[in-house]
Amino acid sequence: MSGDMDQTSKVDTLREITGLESEDEAKRRLEYVEWDLQQAVEMFLAGREIPPIGASNLYPTLTSQPRGQVPSHPTDPRALTTSSSSPAFVPRGQPREQNAADPSQSSPLRILLRIVFFPFRAAVSLVSFLSNTITRLLGLGPLLVENESPRDANERFLSSFQSDYGDVHPRFYRGTYGEALRTADRQFKFLLVYLHSDRHPRTGPFCRQVLAEPAITRLVEESFVFWAGSIRSQEGAGAQHALGLSTFPFLAVVSPQRGREYGRVVAVCEGLVSSNDVRGFLAGVLDGHGMSLVAARLEQEERITNRRLIQEQNIEYQRSLEADRERERRKAEEDAKREKDEREAQLREEERQRLDRERRDRREQKRRKLQEPEPEKGDTVASIVLRLPNGSRVSRRFLSSAPLRDVFDWADVQGVEIALACLASNFPRRLFNYPEDADISIEDANLTPSATLLVEERSIPEVGPHGLSPAYPEA
Numbered sequence: 001m002s003g004d005m006d007q008t009s010k011v012d013t014l015r016e017i018t019g020l021e022s023e024d025e026a027k028r029r030l031e032y033v034e035w036d037l038q039q040a041v042e043m044f045l046a047g048r049e050i051p052p053i054g055a056s057n058l059y060p061t062l063t064s065q066p067r068g069q070v071p072s073h074p075t076d077p078r079a080l081t082t083s084s085s086s087p088a089f090v091p092r093g094q095p096r097e098q099n100a101a102d103p104s105q106s107s108p109l110r111i112l113l114r115i116v117f118f119p120f121r122a123a124v125s126l127v128s129f130l131s132n133t134i135t136r137l138l139g140l141g142p143l144l145v146e147n148e149s150p151r152d153a154n155e156r157f158l159s160s161f162q163s164d165y166g167d168v169h170p171r172f173y174r175g176t177y178g179e180a181l182r183t184a185d186r187q188f189k190f191l192l193v194y195l196h197s198d199r200h201p202r203t204g205p206f207c208r209q210v211l212a213e214p215a216i217t218r219l220v221e222e223s224f225v226f227w228a229g230s231i232r233s234q235e236g237a238g239a240q241h242a243l244g245l246s247t248f249p250f251l252a253v254v255s256p257q258r259g260r261e262y263g264r265v266v267a268v269c270e271g272l273v274s275s276n277d278v279r280g281f282l283a284g285v286l287d288g289h290g291m292s293l294v295a296a297r298l299e300q301e302e303r304i305t306n307r308r309l310i311q312e313q314n315i316e317y318q319r320s321l322e323a324d325r326e327r328e329r330r331k332a333e334e335d336a337k338r339e340k341d342e343r344e345a346q347l348r349e350e351e352r353q354r355l356d357r358e359r360r361d362r363r364e365q366k367r368r369k370l371q372e373p374e375p376e377k378g379d380t381v382a383s384i385v386l387r388l389p390n391g392s393r394v395s396r397r398f399l400s401s402a403p404l405r406d407v408f409d410w411a412d413v414q415g416v417e418i419a420l421a422c423l424a425s426n427f428p429r430r431l432f433n434y435p436e437d438a439d440i441s442i443e444d445a446n447l448t449p450s451a452t453l454l455v456e457e458r459s460i461p462e463v464g465p466h467g468l469s470p471a472y473p474e475a
Helices: 007-018 023-032 037-045 108-116 118-137 150-165 177-187 203-210 214-223 234-243 275-370 404-413
Strands: 089-091 190-196 224-230 250-255 264-270 381-387 393-399 421-426 429-433 450-457
Touching: 007 023, 007 037, 023 037, 150 203, 150 224, 150 234, 177 190, 177 224, 177 234, 177 250, 190 234, 190 275, 203 275, 214 224, 214 275, 224 234, 234 250, 250 275, 264 275, 275 404, 381 404, 393 404, 404 421, 404 450
Parallel strands: 190 224, 381 450
Antiparallel strands: 089 264, 190 250, 250 264, 381 393, 421 429, 421 450
């Protein structure tokens, strides 16, 4: 209803309804509520005064209490504001304006005015309710909210702000409100929110003078994540509702809180403010609530340190386990190798003993056979001299028709490993191997009437399953 009237009509209507004689006073009240006639009438009938332009600000000292709680003060709560209810910087939960000492609230004239204009108030409320309901049912949404993505809206606002007011201001966070809140949480900082109204008369001076203050820029960039948005965007409108905006300019200090999309409001600064006021507001927030951020940062660092220690301990434990496994593996391999070597050594020893027994038995049998008397010298008898590897010589007579097997048996009895050695004659040189040449007669071997045989190792010895045995063991 009030949006369809021009400003002059609203001033006249407010004066008629409230009985205000001063046109300036009526205009000042309408400016305070951004020319919302209904809200101006309700504020007057409720007895709420608005701050005069240029009034000084008194705000409570923010103490080190949990964010979102109202600091306790020994003084009367009315000391939070001036007598004229100038805009105050208050933690969330305290009223922005109050004038509990105004005796005119209960004056007969004001009571009479409430009764007289009750039908008008009811009509205004009904029209406002019906308008909002119809708009909502039609799905039109707030007419001033532009339908675009939060990121696009933020980029458009930052570009527009830069074009209107230049780049002398604290650095804005480029991203959505939620991203800014999460960034503040990661950096253990408060989120400073500025909600912008390009139609409010105080917006221009605030942006050009207060936000351009170098000291404020340094303070904000060092201690806060600074997010700004237009109330004409969907995200800005949501923040306006969640943060409880009532007038402009509007700053809110917000801390992240799980389960709250817009975080938890720590303190707000709104209304006609100077750069000194904003500096004091920000400093008060940091003094009163900064320790909670320090504690959160220390707690997070402790968690990170503990997590790193646990990871290092786990890594060291895994390394220790791996080292133990490696030692056990090597020990098992060494034990297995030792057992294998012992088994093989035992098998070799058993094989050696078996071969020794066989050799002894064989040689004993051959020795008994060779104990028969040698044949007498004659044309059919060959005299054989055997030169052993140790330099000694042995001789024996054999029948010329006897096979070389008898000579090999004789050499075997003398301790020659006939399977690994050969008997060699010099003139002419000839090699005799066992058992290949065992059946050749001594005469056919040209060892008659006499011959000297040398014991030599075979050039290509035969390899048995347990390796080579020495060709010339001790007899």
